[in-house]
Amino acid sequence: MSAITGDQVAVYDRQLRLWGVQAQQRLLNAKVLIWGLEGSNVEACKNLVLAGIALTLRDHRTVTAADVGFNYFLRPEDIGKNRSECASKRVQEMNPLGSVSSSSEGPAKNPEKLKELLKGFDVVIVGLSCLGFDFELAASMDAACRSLGAGFLLTVAAGEIAFFFSDLHEHIMQERSAQGSTDVGQTGQNPETFSFPSFSDWLAAVPALLTGKSDDSFKLFGLFASFLRGKAERAVPSAAADFEAHCQEVKCQPKVDGLQTMQQAFGHFFVEPLVHVASVLGGLLSQEVIKAITRKDPPLVNSVCFNAHTGAALVEHCPAKPAAPVKRKAEEDVADLLDD
Amino acid sequence: MGRYAHLERALGAEVFAEVTQARVLVVGAGGIGCELLKDLVLTGFRDIEVIDLDTIDTSNLNRQFLFRSKHVGKPKSLVAREAAMGFNPDVNIKAFLGNIKADEFGIQYFQTFDIVLNALDNVNARQHVNRLCLAANLPLIDSGTTGYLGQTTVIKKGETQCYDCQPKTENKKSFPICTIRSTPDKPVHCIVWAKELFKLMFGNPDESMLSGSEDDFADDGAQDGGDEAAEAGKGEGDAASGEDQQKEREIRSQIVDAVLKAKPEGADADDADKVRAYARGVFDAVFDNEIHFKLKLRNGYKGAKKKPTPLPFDEAMAATDASDPSSSGLRDQRVLSLNECAELFLASVAKLWAPARRKDMGSMEFDKDDREALDFVAAASNLRSHIFGIERKSIFETKGIAGNIIHAIATTNAIVAGIQIVEAIKILARLKGKKISHPYFTSAPRPESSNSSSSSSSSSNPDASASPTSVTSDSTAVWVVRDPIGSGNLLQATNLDKPNPNCYSCGNSTMTLSVDATSWTLGDLVDKILRKSVGINAPSIMLKSSEIYAEGDGLEEDEIELFKANLPKTLVDCPAGGIKDGTILDIEDFSQSLSFKLIISQKDDFDKDANPDQFELSGDAPVSKAAESSPDEAQSNARGDDADDGDLEVVEGPTSATAAVASKKRPAENAAVPLDESPSGSDSASNGSKKPKVSEDVTTGDNGVICLD
Incomplete structure (x- = not known):
């Protein structure tokens, strides 16, 4: 691990004060693959390159006028060129101290090839649309990441509602941030382990999700998965009526703020x-x-949904198995506060 | 598909049309401001103005992503404008390098907008924007972040609480003066002390508490404040006799002598040996002699948390403690060894006495970005920490504590700004009063609070019975938390509170006075307007937080004279910048428990026949609030949200100062969030430049209150 430099300290000052030098070193040594420059993944490019993480951007698709409308790493002159190649230059400019590379490889179904494409990364973020909305392929990627020891995050968005799934396998959290502002962390804490279900587990739990007590916004993504499972070719806007019929069939009609019909949602x-x-x-x-990457603070297990319409973001464990991490006692929290 | 197809589809054509036509003011182009501009230009907003007074610093680059290292030193607003317009050529952004409190950005300027988005890092500016938005009747979407935590809220006159409806704490951290001067037990206490020593040696010594004549144990019996204060008080118990206080004063005057009288003058100042000898003299006085004295005086510090051990210079230099090997090789990152501290103390004094800096001797102010000043404070505070057996800190950490640096990361700012856009779109959809058939108008109210396990729309909420004309009926306040609340809320949306009828900013009607400010005197204002037109008994007039006129009981003779002297002055010549077009005066009458705002509008073309008095007063007459005031509300939760960063405040004993300023009440469901109104965004604006000052918030005569920036 190379030592942090003076230039890095100057730029990363405000975050070093939040998460500490050790966490920053881990970030500087980490490699993250962002596969699919869409939606939240574009934001991840910005946030993670600013944090000092080395990024690889991968997308086989070409830039469209619509891309230029929301992806601020692209410009009108990029239309027709490869998305990741065009974006990577501007992502790099955002943090010259970081490292950004690009790849135009498309997703592969062959497990060996897939593993090859995912090798060498600590965390992989995948956009579902880049996979052609192929949920099985996402599950294969997650499996490959598990075998490689890489974290896997999958993002999907539907207008004002957006979702991500996270699989960090057996994640060991080594410390928690202090509550106050003047301490970067506490030492001598016991590590805690968080067990994540795989994406296959998530898919298998979809039927239960649709009839269970989950928030309706999660059910929307569950319905999308159950509709497309094994039938990725149905991932076209014209299948909206079929989707609505599917919702009736599985007896799940979520009421999501901001959406009036399931056809519209689709x-x-x-x-x-x-x-x-x-x-x-x-x-x-x-x-x-x-x-x-930093192993600091408890991760969210394992599904997160934000609905702009309500302004709420929720985390749920899916499959519903509240393997709640050991909850710290209130006294400890109070003690931390007083320590500040 | 084109650039906007997805927006039209997701927002609906009519709402999207409102977005494209809206005129938006973004106040601040820092961390949150950069995110807001990015979101605005890519969401279809086209008519945007942005104001920021700050320039770009290297430490901004980890989150203020519109800036590059080549932009360091350039104005944030202008660079942000260029970058954001590059994201969308259809957008027009006007950028101003300036202070939002400047005259040019008055009510009339605000009135040209449809909506205002705050991206500010300090309470004062946020209050100012809040008041202008109230006066201009504009919706304001406010925000703040600290580290991983953040919040947004929507403010609209008459519909919601305003920024001032709940008094602000100003995020001050308080320390009893005796803790700083005699009984430190945490690194921050030693750092505050070192800044006071800096002030004594290089700044205005009269402002340093180390030269002060107040006593440490002023009111032991009346302590009712923080634990720290109470414990420190107990520790001193027996020592607090008048005789001992006298002795403490003697010790202090010896220190002051070592610092002030021994200063190298004339040619001596150029003599490196003389300067070093001076620094050494100060070292001996504060780290060795004073500690000896205090040990004797305080009976060996019996009962105190930390007992000091004097540190003779030679002992410090001979110390063989290794500097912290665990951290990286950078000097600022590791904890310096004792002899490094001692050497740095002498070296930094010498550098501060260098010819280039000597001209500022006696008026220097600590600035965390001033290398020599930081080195001095780091060295002095660590030496003192060693003496008291307190953990030592690296220069990097010392800088954070001494400069009250607010933690800031990209992710929290991105989240908060995204929510502000969500709220802005909701407001715009409502603003024109159109009944647009879009989900924005069909959604049910938000779930009430922390146990909102569902964001779906089945619940009904009687509290959201805002009138159909209310533009905030779909709006929420959102809290960004680190650990999920309740059944998994990461962002917690809560309903907006109703205005506080007793709020001094929004709780009363605002009046507008059209008058010729160049010919009217303050006396005319008091007589013709306040007395005769409004019927006030004993008016007091505040202009930009300065009292320019007051009468009634409790005033000193000299104050009365001072105020009377203002009466013959024309309005524009009044103190505190003068009263002119756009000025907002705070008028109060304690005798009637009444207060309101008076907006001045310049007008000199009155028809003398029709209007011989040559003024126009509009707005409702204010109503006495005596009947509705609820004092306990203001007192509750006084310690509830000492948000982490902000000003360090040293107070003598536990104090009524906290009661006076720290009484922010927050809805109970948000109790889990250890933050409120915390600074963020462009953090440099509030950190470096403020002058340390004796707080004026305290009205009870606590002579020992010191606020450190």
Whole structure:
């Protein structure tokens, strides 16, 4: 591990004070793959390159006018060129101390090839639309990441509603941030382990999710998965009526603020996400990546949904198995506060 | 698909049209401001103005992503404008390098906008924008972040609480003076002390508490404040006799002598040996002799948390403690060894006495970005920490504590700004009063609070019975937390509170006085307007937080004279910058428990026949609030949200100062959030430049209250 430099301290000053030198060193030594420059992933590019993490951006698609409308790393002159190549230059400019590379490889179904493409990264963030809305492929990627020891995050957005799934396997949290502002951390804490379900587990739990007590915004993404499972070719706006029929069939009609019909909701999966919605979910997503790398603070297990319409963001454990991490006693929290 | 297809589809064509036509003011182009500008230009907003007084610093670059290292030193607002316009060529952004409190950004300027978004880092500016938005009747979306925590809220006159509805704490950290001077037990106490020593040696010595004549144990019996204060008080118990106080004063005067009388003058100042000898003399006085004295005086510090051990210079230099090997090799990152501290103490004094800096001798102010000043404070505070057996801190950490540096990261700012845009769109959809058939108007109210397990719309909420014309009926306040609350809330949306009828900013009607400010005198204002037109008994007039006129009981003779002297002055020539077009005066009458705002509008073309008095007064007459005041509300939760950063405040004993300023009440459901109204965004604006000052907030005569920036 190379020591942090004076230049780095000068730029990262305000975050060093928040998470400490050791956490920053871990970030500087980490490699993150952002696969699919869409929605919250664009925000992750910004947040993570600013944090000092080395990024690889991967997208096989070319830049469209719609991309330029929300992806601020692209310009009109990029239209028709490869997305990740165009974006990576400007992501790099955002932090010259960081390292940004790009790749235009498309997703592979062959497990060996897939593993090859995911090798060497600490965390992989994947956008579902880049995978052609193929939930099985996402599950294969997660499995490959598990075998490689990399964290896996999957993002999906539908208009004003956005979602991510996180799989950090058996994550060991080594310390918690202090509550106050003058201490960067506390030493001598016992590590805690967080067990994450795999994405296959998530998919398998979708039927239970649809009939269970989850918030309706999660059910929307569950319905999308159950509709497309094994039938990724149905991921086209014209299948909206079929989607509505599917919702009736599985007896799940979530009432999501901001959406009037399931047909309308379905259409939102295929339009570019709203930048301010991506800004919120991308912020939460990036914090999970930072937690995964720094091993600091409890990660969110394992599904997060933000609905701009209510202004609420929720975390749920799916499959519903509240394997709640050991909760600290209130006295300890109070003691921490008094220590400040 | 084009640039806006997704927006039209997700927001609906009519709401999107409102967005494209809205005129938006962004106040602040720092951490939150950069995020806001990015979101605005990519969400279809086209008519944007941004104001910031600050220039770009290297430490901004980790989150203020519109800036590059080549922009360091340039104005934030202008650089942000260029960068954000690059994201969308259809957008027009006007940028101003200036202070939002400047005259040019008055009510009339505000009235040209549809909505205002705050991206500020300090209470004072946020209050100012709040008041202008109230006066201009504009919706304001306020925000703040500290580290991982953040919040947003929506303010609209008559519909919601305003920024002033709940008194602010100003995020001050308080320390009893005796803790700083005699019984430190934490690094911050030693750092505050070192800044006072800096002030004594290089700044205005009269402002340093180390030269002060107040006593440490002023009111032991009346302590009712923080634990720290109470414990420190107990520790001193027996020592607090008048005789001992006298002795403490003697010790202090010896220190002052060592510092002030021994200063190298004339040619001596150029003599490196003489300067070093002077620094050495100060070292001996504060780290060795004073501690000896105090040990004797305080009976060996019996019962105190930390007992000091005097540190002779030679012992410090001979110390063989290794500097902290665990941290990285950078000097600022590691804890210096004792001899490094001693050497740094002498070296930094010498550098501060260098010819280039000597001209500021006696008027220097501590600035965390002043290398020599920081070195001095780090060296002095660590030496003192060693003496008291307190953990030592690296220069980097010392800088953070001494400069009250607010933690700031990109993610929290991104989240908070995104929510502000969400709220802005809701408001705009409502603003024109159109019944647009869009989900924005069909959604049910927010779930009430912390146990909102569901964001879905089945619940009904009687509290959200805002009138159909209310533009905030869909709005929420959102809290960004680190650990999920309740059943998994990461962002907690809560309903907006109703205005506080007793709020001094929004609780009363605002009146506007049109008058020729160049010919009217303050006496005319008091007589013709306040007495005759409004019917006030004993008016007091505040202009930009300065009292320019007052009468009634409790005033000193000299104050009465001073105020009377203002009466013949024309309005524009009044103190505190004068009263002119756009000035907002705070008028109070304690005898009637009444207060209101008076906005001045310049007008000199009155028809003398129709209007012989040559003024126009509009607005409702204010109503006495005596009947509705609820004192306990203001007193509750006084310690509830000492948000972490902000000013360090030293108070003598536990004090009524806290009661006076720290009484922010927050809805109970937010109790889990250890932050409120915390600074953020462009943090440099509030950190470096404020002058340390004796607080004027305290009205009870506590002579020992010192606020350190």
